[in-house]
Amino acid sequence: GAVVSQHPSWVICKSGTSVKIECRSLDFQATTMFWYRQFPKQSLMLMATSNEGSKATYEQGVEKDKFLINHASLTLSTLTVTSAHPEDSSFYICSATQSTGMAYEQYFGPGTRLTVT
């Protein structure tokens, strides 16, 4: 159980276009999902926290108008990279949380590699 999927797994787009990445919790309801960005040979950096039915909370330095997040249901969150540029090329990973009493579990998707040409 507790599987998180992402689609697409990789995408190549031209500079100036927009790309949408989906994150789904397949067998549980996730009230909160997170979006991370990972540069080569670096750790994950939290971009934003997405709560179902409300606006996402962005980390400092992350442009909310460029990285649009929509959490329309308890099983789906989307990240849209608008007007993508080569510097947006990265590995994007989402995670979804499932509360288990005092602690919580965070389950990660397989990631989406975005290449902007």
Place this chain on the structure above:
Amino acid sequence: AQSVAQPEDQVNVAEGNPLTVKCTYSVSGNPYLFWYVQYPNRGLQFLLKYITGDNLVKGSYGFEAEFNKSQTSFHLKKPSALVSDSALYFCAVGDPRGYGQNFVFGPGTRLSVLP
């Protein structure tokens, strides 16, 4: 603020030998500690966590980690390394109250197990 350090960028070990991947942390209050593994072009896979209880935590794929409060460490260990263990390992510290906002990853340690 919470922080995690992984002092080694790279760890090399021969197959069959024991391995250790180091992690130290800094938190205010009780630490909630995690280890994840990442294979190339893949997301993170959960290995184990320490929330409370025994200092020695056993996890997936034969890995274990020892929580040491006095040394603020949470080193990942395995008695006998496999070539398939070669991957990128992340230590993380979390807060059940804060979810992702207080979930901080270390910089990662690349483990290479040599045949």
